[in-house]
Amino acid sequence: MITFENVSKTIGHRPIIVDVSFVVPDGRVTGFVGPNGAGKSTSMRVALGLTSAQQGQALFDGRDYRSLRLPLREVGSLLDARWLMPNLRARDVLDYCARTQGVTPRSTSLLALVGLADAGDRRVGQLSLGMRQRLGIAVALLGSPRHLILDEPLNGLDPGGIAWLRDLIRQLRDEGVGILLSSHIVSELALIADNIVVINKGRIVLDGTLDELAIQSRPHVLARTERPDDLAQATRARGATSAHDVTGRVVISGLTAREVFHVAAHLGIALDELTTRERSLDDIYRDAIGETIIQEGE
Numbered sequence: 001m002i003t004f005e006n007v008s009k010t011i012g013h014r015p016i017i018v019d020v021s022f023v024v025p026d027g028r029v030t031g032f033v034g035p036n037g038a039g040k041s042t043s044m045r046v047a048l049g050l051t052s053a054q055q056g057q058a059l060f061d062g063r064d065y066r067s068l069r070l071p072l073r074e075v076g077s078l079l080d081a082r083w084l085m086p087n088l089r090a091r092d093v094l095d096y097c098a099r100t101q102g103v104t105p106r107s108t109s110l111l112a113l114v115g116l117a118d119a120g121d122r123r124v125g126q127l128s129l130g131m132r133q134r135l136g137i138a139v140a141l142l143g144s145p146r147h148l149i150l151d152e153p154l155n156g157l158d159p160g161g162i163a164w165l166r167d168l169i170r171q172l173r174d175e176g177v178g179i180l181l182s183s184h185i186v187s188e189l190a191l192i193a194d195n196i197v198v199i200n201k202g203r204i205v206l207d208g209t210l211d212e213l214a215i216q217s218r219p220h221v222l223a224r225t226e227r228p229d230d231l232a233q234a235t236r237a238r239g240a241t242s243a244h245d246v247t248g249r250v251v252i253s254g255l256t257a258r259e260v261f262h263v264a265a266h267l268g269i270a271l272d273e274l275t276t277r278e279r280s281l282d283d284i285y286r287d288a289i290g291e292t293i294i295q296e297g298e
């Protein structure tokens, strides 16, 4: 298990991550999502001992990364595939990392696993971004680690590569590996993650299983009328929550479309549009990061 315990990091006077706490359980995929600059990479870099935090700690089964004697055997990571030495051949990168980490070299089987069987003799600098991502994943898997930290691993992969990596991640999860996987796109994570942790402006703003988040997906009724304030007020009087979206529609939760229709009819409010919208995981995410299109009514 990976545990982030109240991790805070400031650069200059600027808080970069603030009191970050969450758990990456074994045998689960934890999706780590947030907008650009939210603090995902910094949290991962703190965990991997690449940068220090002023407060708190991240532990792998209770141990600090820097205290691990042969880290590659316990923690695999892919932060930025551009770091890979450009002049080395792909096979040599794997052999070099294996030798320095006390891990049995198995470059041929790993290159095959990540779909680079024919590229082992090519220099890293000649590989495409997607191919370097695949090589980086091979490096992460060298020591058959129990924990994986993957920063935007789907970047640069073509649709076939994305499907391949999802399958590989599921397979590793089923073998008991605890995987922390970052992305900007929550719907992309929903296809693979068991848990979702949302970070925004350096703070964790949502943390739950996909099932827990699904419970929050209450449907909304959207109504367009020339008397939006009257309709919003009338539905609130019936115990609903109502707001206006940026297109001027009234957004009502807590009543069905049929009930909204009756409220409007009772007051003689003409409706130009009445629809029900499920709240997607993306809506919940956007609410959490304060990007929702819904503005609270008066």
Ligand SMILES: Nc1ncnc2c1ncn2[C@@H]1O[C@H](COP(=O)(O)OP(=O)(O)OP(=O)(O)O)[C@@H](O)[C@H]1O
Binding pocket: 011, 016, 034, 035, 036, 037, 038, 039, 040, 041, 042, 043, 184
């Ligand atoms: N070495 C640094 N010096 C100054 N600011 C930094 C440094 N490293 C990161 N930051 C700032 O910290 C904030 C968080 O960056 P971080 O890379 O962790 O975000 P992120 O969520 O991974 O973003 P992205 O999705 O764009 O990769 C950003 O505002 C970034 O500019």
